[in-house]
Amino acid sequence: MCAIAAYTMWGIAPLYFKQLQIMPAMDVLLHRVVWSALILVGLIAGKRQWGKVKAALLSRKVMLILFAAGILLGANWLLFIWAINNDHILDASLGYYINPLLNIFFGRLFLQERLRLFQKIAVLLAIAGVSILVFSYGQVPWIALVLATSFSIYGLLRKQVAVDSMPGLFIETLMMLPFALIYWVFFASEYSNMLTNDMSLNLWLLAAGIVTTAPLLCFTAAARRIMYSTLGFFQYIGPTLMFFLAVYLYGEPLEEARLVTFGFVWTALAIFSFDSLRAYRIQRRVRYTAPE
Template identity: 75%
Template sequence: MSKQTNAAQVGVICAIAAYSMWGVAPVYFKQLIVLPAAEILMHRVIWSALLLIGLIAALKQWPKVIAAINNKRVMQILFVAGLLLGANWLLFIWAINNDHILDASLGYYINPLINIFLGRLFLGERLRTLQRVAVGLAVVGVAVLVFSYGHVPWIALVLAGSFSVYGLLRKQVAVDSLPGLFIETLMLSPFAIVYWIFFGSQYSNLFNNDTSLNLLILAAGIVTTAPLLCFTAAARRIMYSTLGFFQYIGPTLMFILAVYLYGEPLEEARLVTFGFVWFALLLFSADSLVNYRQQRKMRKLAVE
């Protein structure tokens, strides 16, 4: 087996691991339901920042961190990106612990389609025919919920929109994911510490908690960074277009958990919405696959 083939196999395993961990994250956050969502976010920020210090030191990425800190534009973008990421995390945690996992699942299904739309809007990327159809189907799916229930599925749209804008901002700066996440969490840390001191619940004093709860709280850092490390490892070993095909593992696992483990109601209108979005993603994936094969064929012809 060649080194390239072996690296690709490791990349696929890492991609499956990353998206699977993101997909089963609701199980972890459900264990912390006694804590307010903002307090869970506070712990996620603080323990992630501490864990990332060790990881960056072990992986010798301090030069990348220092280079980013010395660039004013990069720091401004990372600060806004960090605020968006924090807001996304907060809403995600709140949605899980208030029985809206299906909405969270829908949001992360919609996410790649919003990425296409934002790419067209801000980066001037041209939409291929099937991509336009896919976005249109997703809009129709959301409209079904609006007309059926009389309200916009805001949780799904805010989760998808905030994460898409976060990704758009991160594309504007040449900072690797690990140093970038460290700087973002570092800038969120003062807010987290202020919350801990002045607004923390009875569980904010770790000395008052039992060992099992404290272990769950401390695990917030691992829950945040472990999938990111796997994702980064996958991105280095397989093509980014290939990586994209694994992104539906996360929301699919959330969907299964919501319906079969936590018993969230799946009304007919909501199922129709998911159907439209799933069909849109099927078209999107088919278009991406065809485009990937065409580009690979053109590269081979160019080499020859």
């Protein structure tokens, strides 16, 4: 239930960000950073994780990696907000469908992980799908690719540091906070002036922290209770909900070439999921039959 809740909240996030469509994406991002930082302070204190935060702060290597991860996370958030509020939800959906396949590719490229046959086929199908879109439109689906790439590299960086998700996110957000506050004071639009806004807009802005932290809490709760490989099967809930919102609620055009691209990526994900399930069952069988 926690896993379903987490990915469902990520999937319906466009419904929230559409309420702030009158604001520049940078303004929405600054509020997401500021209010998430405040909520995370309370959560870190409530869960008594200041020791983990302190340990990370004392490591120069950890801080450098978290700084780079924070930049990538902020860029990912900014592009996601911009894509939603400029009617590119389908591109965002495609990006998060591609993300797990890109994770496989990066695992081979940077971590020397060996790819199984079906994983190779899945990656090649995704590449073929994106190539069809490139040749049909004469342009690269850059929103989808940047979202997928930035989040995959973010995941790679986080694998390099032994920091729990919540303390890590808190430090990353804390690093973004000075930039967010400077932007708020000197560059933000009139809609970020909470002294002159109406109450409803201010409430939407304050909710940015909840929109960020609530799915993360559900995700970490799920990760503690079920196997990570099992958790991975739920990750398609998010982009699927985005896809339906884009097509059926917001009326984004689904041209033939784009639909073919989605078809290739969906087929790749089906093969990837089948292969992951098969590998999981083999590992479980080996573990149960291994002599003690």
